Amino acid sequence: MIPADHTTSPQKRRWRTLFGYLFALACLVWVFHDLHPRAILHSISGMSWRWIPLAVFFDILSYYSQGLRWSYLLHPLGRISALESTRAIYAGLFTNEILPLRAGELVRLWLVARRLEVRFVTVIPSVVVERFFDGI
Numbered sequence: 001m002i003p004a005d006h007t008t009s010p011q012k013r014r015w016r017t018l019f020g021y022l023f024a025l026a027c028l029v030w031v032f033h034d035l036h037p038r039a040i041l042h043s044i045s046g047m048s049w050r051w052i053p054l055a056v057f058f059d060i061l062s063y064y065s066q067g068l069r070w071s072y073l074l075h076p077l078g079r080i081s082a083l084e085s086t087r088a089i090y091a092g093l094f095t096n097e098i099l100p101l102r103a104g105e106l107v108r109l110w111l112v113a114r115r116l117e118v119r120f121v122t123v124i125p126s127v128v129v130e131r132f133f134d135g136i
Contacts, residue, residue: 073126078116
């Protein structure tokens with residue numbers, strides 16, 4: 001499939017990418033603005049590190065499973081890999097951390113709609129069904 005921004009100039013894409021990185025950097029500064037490095041180091045030094053790799057593995061596995069399930073739900077709209085749907089989920093999670101009202105749900109819908117080259121509203125039912133499965 002052709003990317004959604006195939007008609008934009010390379011210079012415009014570079015500016016968009018630069019803006020995205022600057023926005024992400026500003027968000028990270030905002031998230032960490034009131035943390036004190038010594039307090040963080042003190043907390044980290046007291047952690048039991050042997051469980052961290054296992055926790056990270058299962059965290060990634062759970063979101064990959066969600067991405068796989070969502071990619072199956074999206075099949076009527078087009079093919080999207082589990083990895084791409086998982087990337088959209090992670091982008092939504094990050095957005096939810098910095099913006100109110102679960103705006104990340106809209107971000108992940110937009111990313112998948114853009115990837116599948118379909119209208120935004122056609123992706124909404126897949127998230128409704130996915131949330132229903134989450135409730136079960």
